Amino acid sequence: MPIASSLKVLIVDDQHSMRLLIRGGLQQLGFKDLEEASDGEDGLRKLVASPAHLVISDFNMPKLDGLGLLRAIRTHPPTSKTAYIMLTGQADKDLVQRAVQFGVNNYLVKPFTVATLKQKIEAVFGPLT
Amino acid sequence: MTTCFAAPAVRASPPGTESERRVHVVQGEFHVTGDPGVVLTTILGSCVAACLRDPLARVGGMNHFLLPGRGEEAGGDSVRYGVHAMELLVNGLLREGARRERLEAKLFGGARMLEGLTDIGTQNAEFAKYFLQRERIALTGGSLQGDRGRRVQFWPASGRARQMTIEQGEATVFAAERRAKAVPADVGSVELF
Numbered sequence: 358m359p360i361a362s363s364l365k366v367l368i369v370d371d372q373h374s375m376r377l378l379i380r381g382g383l384q385q386l387g388f389k390d391l392e393e394a395s396d397g398e399d400g401l402r403k404l405v406a407s408p409a410h411l412v413i414s415d416f417n418m419p420k421l422d423g424l425g426l427l428r429a430i431r432t433h434p435p436t437s438k439t440a441y442i443m444l445t446g447q448a449d450k451d452l453v454q455r456a457v458q459f460g461v462n463n464y465l466v467k468p469f470t471v472a473t474l475k476q477k478i479e480a481v482f483g484p485l486t
Numbered sequence: 487m488t489t490c491f492a493a494p495a496v497r498a499s500p501p502g503t504e505s506e507r508r509v510h511v512v513q514g515e516f517h518v519t520g521d522p523g524v525v526l527t528t529i530l531g532s533c534v535a536a537c538l539r540d541p542l543a544r545v546g547g548m549n550h551f552l553l554p555g556r557g558e559e560a561g562g563d564s565v566r567y568g569v570h571a572m573e574l575l576v577n578g579l580l581r582e583g584a585r586r587e588r589l590e591a592k593l594f595g596g597a598r599m600l601e602g603l604t605d606i607g608t609q610n611a612e613f614a615k616y617f618l619q620r621e622r623i624a625l626t627g628g629s630l631q632g633d634r635g636r637r638v639q640f641w642p643a644s645g646r647a648r649q650m651t652i653e654q655g656e657a658t659v660f661a662a663e664r665r666a667k668a669v670p671a672d673v674g675s676v677e678l679f
Contacts, residue, residue: 371586372576374569374620417577419586446574468570470563 361387361485365407368393369400369414369426370444375467379413382471386478386485397421401429404436411440411478413465416452424456431460440481511535511550516571518547518578522643529652530595530636532607534614537592537640537647538575538623540584546642549575553610568613576621591618592628592647594638607631 366388368379376393383391392409394400398420404412412430416423423443430436443456443464453464462481465474479485509517511528519526526548528535539546551571553564580586596611611630618625627647629636635652 372569372573372621374617375573377620378566378569419580446570446577467573468563468566470566 359482359485362389364388364411364482365390365392365409366411366413367391367400367404367409369395369397369412369418369423371396371415371418375415375444379474382474383413385471386475397423397426397429400426404430404439405433408436409439411442411481413442413444415444416456417446424452424459427456427459427461442477442481511548513550513552514571516547516549516575516578518545518575518582519642520545520582522641524642526640526642528638530638531597531599532595532610534593534595534610534630535638535640536572536575536614536618537594537628537638537642538579538589539591539642539645540579540588541590541645542588543583543585544643545579545582545584546640546645547575547579548638548640548642551610552606553613564609565613568610568617572614572617572621586621586623590624590626590645592626592640592645593618593630594628594636594647594649596630597632597634597636599633599635 366383368376368391370376370379380391380393392403392407394403396418397414400412400414401421414423414426421429427441427443430439430441440462441460443461444467445452445464446467456464463477465477475485505523507524509519509524509526511517511526513533517526520543528548528550530550533550533552535548535550537546537548549571551568553568576586576589579589593611593614596607596614598605598607608631615625629649637650637652638647640647
C-alpha cells in the first residue's frame with residue numbers, strides 16, 4: 358500500500374492551467390513530490406535527469422506528444438519501468454489502444470474529477486494512504 | 487456593470503458581404519477556421535464566448551461555455567470544466583497552424599440575467615480572464631458582464647468582432663442557453679483497464 362507522499366510525480370502538459378489543476382488534485386490526494394514539464398521533450402529531459410514513480414502526461418502537445426513521450430520512456434532502460442497515465446481530450450478508443458501497445462498504465466479523459474484521478478492512480482499502484 | 491475592453495475592437499456596424507458563411511456556435515461547442523469568408527456567431531446570456539486568434543497565421547475560433555455548478559475555488563470541478571473548454575479551442579487553433587505565443591483573445595458574455603440568483607455570469611467572466619492570464623494570452627477586446635444578453639459576431643481571419651445587446655427578458659437568450667446543458671467533469675471513458 359504506497360504512501361502518496363513517498364511517490365514522485367511528473368506532470369506534463371502544455372497548458373499551465375491544466376498543470377495547476379493536476380497539481381492541486383494530486384496535493385489533495387497527499388502527493389508532495391511533484392515536478393512539471395511543458396511538453397514531451399521537456400518531460401523526457403526532466404525524467405532522465407530526475408526519475409519519477411509516475412508520469413501524468415497530456416497527449417496533445419507540441420514538439421513531442423504524449424505517445425512519443427511514452428515510447429521514449431519505455432525504450433530508455435533507466436525510465437522504462439516508470440508508471441505512465443495519459444490524459445486525453447476525449448474517449449478516443451484508437452488512441453488509448455495505441456497507448457496500450459506502447460505500454461501505458463492507464464488513462465484519464467478530461468475534464469476529470471479528483472476522485473477519478475485517485476481511482477486511476479490506485480489502479481496502477483494499489484490503494485493510496 | 488458592463489466591462490468593456492479596447493472599445494475600437496467592438497465595432498458598431500461592420501460591413502457584411504453576401505458571400506459570408508455564418509457558423510453558429512452553441513453552448514458547449516467551439517469552431518476554428520482560417521476561412522476569411524466565415525463569420526462565427528453566438529447568442530450569450532450568462533455564458534461566455536472566447537474569441538481567439540493568431541493574427542499571423544490568420545486562423546481563429548470561438549467557443550461558448552457555461553461553467554457547471556458554483557464555486558470558483560482552484561481545483562474545483564467548475565474550473566476543471568472551464569480549463570477543458572478553453573483547451574479544446576486552443577488545441578483546435580494549434581492544429582490549424584496557430585502558435586500559442588501569438589494568440590490573442592476577445593471575451594464576451596457573462597451577464598447577470600436574473601436578479602437574486604447566484605451571479606453565474608460573473609463566475610464565467612472571471613474564469614475566462616483567469617485562464618487568459620494563466621496562459622499568457624493577450625486580452626485585446628470584448629465585453630463582459632452587465633445585465634443584457636448579447637448577439638456576437640466574430641470574423642476569425644481579420645479578428646473583427648461586434649456585439650449587439652439583447653433587450654432584457656427576450657426569450658432568445660434563455661432559449662439559446664437552455665439548448666445544451668453544461669457538461670460536468672468526467673465526460674466519459676472507454677473500458678480498456
